[in-house]
Amino acid sequence: MAQVSSIANEQTSTPVSSSKSVMLRISRYNPEHDDSSKFMEFNVPYEKWTTVLEAILEVKKHFDHSVAVRYSCRQATCGSCGMMINGKPRLACFTKISELDSDVVTVEPMNNFPIIRDLAVKFERLFDTHQKIKPYLIRDDTELETDEREFLQSPKELEQYIQFANCIKCGLCNSACPTMATDSSFVGPQALAQAYRYVADSRDKGKDSRLKIIDESHGIWRCHFAGSCSQVCPKGVDPAMGIQFLRGYLLGFRS
Amino acid sequence: MTKDEHKAGIGGMANPTRYGIERVAYWLMRLTGLGLLAYFVAHIYETSNILRGQVGWDEFLALTQTTEGHIFLALVIAMCVFHTVNGVRVMLGHGGIGVGTPARPDYPYDPASQNYRHKIGIYSAILLAAIATMYGLAVMFGE
Amino acid sequence: MRESTIMKIHYGTALAAVALVAVHILMRLTQGFADSLEYESVIANYKFVPYAIMLELILILLSVHGFNGLRVILLELKQGQIYEKAVSYGCLAAMIGLIAYGSRTIIMTNMGMV
Numbered sequence: 106m107a108q109v110s111s112i113a114n115e116q117t118s119t120p121v122s123s124s125k126s127v128m129l130r131i132s133r134y135n136p137e138h139d140d141s142s143k144f145m146e147f148n149v150p151y152e153k154w155t156t157v158l159e160a161i162l163e164v165k166k167h168f169d170h171s172v173a174v175r176y177s178c179r180q181a182t183c184g185s186c187g188m189m190i191n192g193k194p195r196l197a198c199f200t201k202i203s204e205l206d207s208d209v210v211t212v213e214p215m216n217n218f219p220i221i222r223d224l225a226v227k228f229e230r231l232f233d234t235h236q237k238i239k240p241y242l243i244r245d246d247t248e249l250e251t252d253e254r255e256f257l258q259s260p261k262e263l264e265q266y267i268q269f270a271n272c273i274k275c276g277l278c279n280s281a282c283p284t285m286a287t288d289s290s291f292v293g294p295q296a297l298a299q300a301y302r303y304v305a306d307s308r309d310k311g312k313d314s315r316l317k318i319i320d321e322s323h324g325i326w327r328c329h330f331a332g333s334c335s336q337v338c339p340k341g342v343d344p345a346m347g348i349q350f351l352r353g354y355l356l357g358f359r360s
Numbered sequence: 361m362t363k364d365e366h367k368a369g370i371g372g373m374a375n376p377t378r379y380g381i382e383r384v385a386y387w388l389m390r391l392t393g394l395g396l397l398a399y400f401v402a403h404i405y406e407t408s409n410i411l412r413g414q415v416g417w418d419e420f421l422a423l424t425q426t427t428e429g430h431i432f433l434a435l436v437i438a439m440c441v442f443h444t445v446n447g448v449r450v451m452l453g454h455g456g457i458g459v460g461t462p463a464r465p466d467y468p469y470d471p472a473s474q475n476y477r478h479k480i481g482i483y484s485a486i487l488l489a490a491i492a493t494m495y496g497l498a499v500m501f502g503e
Numbered sequence: 504m505r506e507s508t509i510m511k512i513h514y515g516t517a518l519a520a521v522a523l524v525a526v527h528i529l530m531r532l533t534q535g536f537a538d539s540l541e542y543e544s545v546i547a548n549y550k551f552v553p554y555a556i557m558l559e560l561i562l563i564l565l566s567v568h569g570f571n572g573l574r575v576i577l578l579e580l581k582q583g584q585i586y587e588k589a590v591s592y593g594c595l596a597a598m599i600g601l602i603a604y605g606s607r608t609i610i611m612t613n614m615g616m617v
Contacts, residue, residue, distance in 0.1 A: 336382075
C-alpha cells in the first residue's frame, strides 16, 4: 500500500508559493531488509523550473529524510543522479517536472545496476568496464623531450572525438541498452563509446589493443544498433554512433 | 542473472515502447529472425517428404494448400522481407555508414546516429514487407 | 574463432542467402506458384544440377546464419561458462544436423533415389 503525504498539510520552513502540485512516487527498497520494492507517494508543489531532484529533496526535507538518493552538482555535470523517471533513464537534476507533462512522476532506481538503497545504485561494474577499455592515451613517447611542445591537434582532429569526451559516466546509456537488460557480461555502450573516444584521438596509438579487448563474445558485437543509449544520453555523446564507427574498424570499413 | 543485479530482464529487452522506432526495429528483427529460423527448419523437414514419392509429396502439399497454410506463408513473406531490408540497414549502420559525423553536440542533443536515413530504412522495411505480403496473398489465393 | 570473424561470416552468409533465396522464389513465381509445387516439377528442379547446387548453398548459408543468430540471442539471455559452451556447441550441432538432413534430401532426389 502506497503511503501518501502532502506538503500543503504541513508546517514548512520555506513558503510554498506554487499552485501546482505533482504526485511523486518514489520506489523504496533496501536489499538488506526488503524482499521487494514498494512505492511511497508524496504530493509535492512545483514551479515551471522545478527539477525532479529538487522535488525529491523537498520530500527528504519535509517528509522522509531516509529516502536514499545520490546527487552532487545539480547541473548535469557529475553524473550522480541518474534514475528511471516515468519509465525512462534520465538525470533527476536535468529533468524538469513541467517537461514531463504528467500529474504523476514515478522515480525508480536505474535498471541494469545493482541497488544500494531506494534510488541509489552501484556503479562498480560501469567503472570496471570503463577501465577495461584503457581510457587514457596510449603511446610510447609519453615523456616530453626538451624544447618539444605538447601533442598538437588540428580543430578537425579534435572534432573526431570531442563529442565522446563529453561522457559524464552517469550510466543512463547502460540502463537503456536492451542487451544490458539481460547480458551481465556485456561491456556496454558507455565503455564502447569511450573506446572510440580514444581510438579516434589522433594522439593515441592504442587502437589495436582496444579493438582486441572489445572483440570478444560479450564485446562490441552484442550491440545491435537499437540506439536507445543515444536517445537517453544527457550530454549528446551519441554512444551508438561511436560504437558503429568502432565496429567499422573491425569490419574493415575504416582504417 | 541474480535479483541483486536489478536487470530489466527479457521484459525490458523485448519492450518495444519508450525508445522510438529504432527499438521497435530491434525487437522486430529479433522476432522475425527466430520466426524465420523456425520456418526454415520446418521447410527443410516438410520438403524432405519428396523422398516418400508422389503420394508423400501430395499429402504434404494438401496440408499446405489451405487458407491457413497460405496465411502462414504470407506471414513468412512479411518476416523475410522485413528481416532482409532491415538487416541491410543494420549492416550498413554497423559499418558506420549513415550514422552521421562526429561534431560538438548542441542542446537539445538530438543524436545524429538516430537520423532520418535510418528511420526511412525502418519504415521502408515495414512498407515493403506489407506490399510483399499482399502480393504473396494475391498469388496464393489468385490461383 | 574471434567474434569479429564469426560476425563477418554472419553478414556474408546473409547477403549471399538474400541473392540465392531471391532466385529460389523467382523460380516458383515464373513457373506459376501452384504448378511449380507439383511433384514432377519439383523432381525436375532437384534433378537440374545447378539448381540442386543452389539449394545446397541456400541450405548451408541459412543454417549458418540462422543458428549463429540463435546463438547470439541465447548468449545475451543468460551467462555462465557452462551455459555459453552448451549454447555454442548446441547451435553448431543443430546447424550440422540440419545441413546433413537437408543435404540427404537434395542428394537422394538429385540422384533419382526416390
